[in-house]
Amino acid sequence: MRVGKVAGIQIILNNWFLLIISLFVVAGMSGKVLIVFSAVIFHELAHVFMARSLGYKVKEVEVLPFGAIARIDRLSEKSASSEIVIAAAGPFISLALAAVSYVGILKAGLWQDFYRFYFDVNAMLAGFNLLPALPLDGGRIVRALLAQKQDYQKATATVITIGKMISVVLLVSVVVTYWLDKTINITMIVAAVFLCVAAKAEQKLAGFRTMRVMARKKAALSANGLLPTSHFTAVPNAVVGDIIRLFGPEQYYIVLVVDDNFRLCGTLTETQVWEELPARGLKAKIKEFL
Structure with a gap:
């Protein structure tokens, strides 16, 4: 309301x-x-x-x-x-x-x-x-920490799983309280149901984050004519999943692929990596994207 x-x-x-x-x-x-x-x-x-x-x-x-x-x-x-x-x-x-x-x-x-x-x-x-459950503050903090080491969507899924476990614990505590004292804690029931319902909404939003980030970067580049850029250097056999986890939302990324003698084999933009990812998969080698 x-x-x-x-x-x-x-x-x-x-x-x-x-x-x-x-x-x-x-x-x-x-x-x-x-x-x-x-x-x-x-x-x-x-x-x-x-x-x-x-x-x-x-x-x-x-x-x-x-x-x-x-x-x-x-x-x-x-x-x-x-x-x-x-x-x-x-x-x-x-x-x-x-x-x-x-x-x-x-x-x-x-x-x-x-x-x-x-x-x-x-x-x-x-x-x-x-509590480490979304959309609570603790859940957002834990997700942000996890997202520094893994994919944002995977970090969201991990925290959602923890949140569901917390919901189960809350409902079990309601049952135990009723069994011991013959009283029903309505607040605990509301909290448990709320966490389950809210978690589903968070999961849907996380799935669209990458598209929103890329759309914003493109809009910023079109509007300003320039965009802060960072470079990563990778060997051909580097796993692409490990590389995209390093992609942050505030800069545009260029991947420089070098051979064993550190000679440049090719260059990939962040956009090229994301566009090829559905076909290649997270476990593919970066050389497959060249």
């Missing part, structure tokens, strides 16, 4: 978030709804401010049950370090607010219950968002 714009950024309330808020109201805790909402907003504003400080344009913010997603223009097409810093900003602020609340618990009198609840909310936000 779209609720309006703040500083030009569209704010969207996810249906899962509305469900959690409804459960709070039904449980007679409507007074705590604003506290939860404020904690989520502070968490997400940290992402927004960090993204803007790095020069990214934030299009919209979708508030989720356990945090939010800032849809940042072309973030997935940028460097892994940028994604890591932006993803880490949210949990960092939540942990900072939890620390302030903890001090409040120790010193406050009448406000002690407020600080205790605010501490619990922010600690939960930070802890849950640091």
Whole structure:
């Protein structure tokens, strides 16, 4: 549900978030709804401010049950370090607010219950968002780290698998809790289902990343007339899968193929490699692309 714009950024309330808020109201805790909402907003504003400080344009913010997603223009097409810093900003602020609340618990009198609840909310936000599952912050951090050593789509698939395992653990914990205490943790069920549904969406988006990156590079070259370029030198028997893992989103790449005497055998552009890849496969030798 779209609720309006703040500083030009569209704010969207996810249906899962509305469900959690409804459960709070039904449980007679409507007074705590604003506290939860404020904690989520502070968490997400940290992402927004960090993204803007790095020069990214934030299009919209979708508030989720356990945090939010800032849809940042072309973030997935940028460097892994940028994604890591932006993803880490949210949990960092939540942990900072939890620390302030903890001090409040120790010193406050009448406000002690407020600080205790605010501490619990922010600690939960930070802890849950640091889980290595997409689209959570922890999942984005882990994917960015993996993408530095392997294909982006493969890194996404790995994190999605971890996320599914976390969903199973959450559902098992619900069953165990019911068996021991005869209580059902609705929040855990919502979290488990949410992670499964969101993971499918992330998997679809990852499949189109390479095409988006190449389209952006071509557009930048057409608009500016030049593009930052990096060169790699490879021997003819180098595996192409190992080479394309070195291709980053912010530069255009040229592969220089040399023989055993380091004499140039041929030159391949990044575009040529990607165009031949479906026919040759990741395990092909780079000499097959010449």
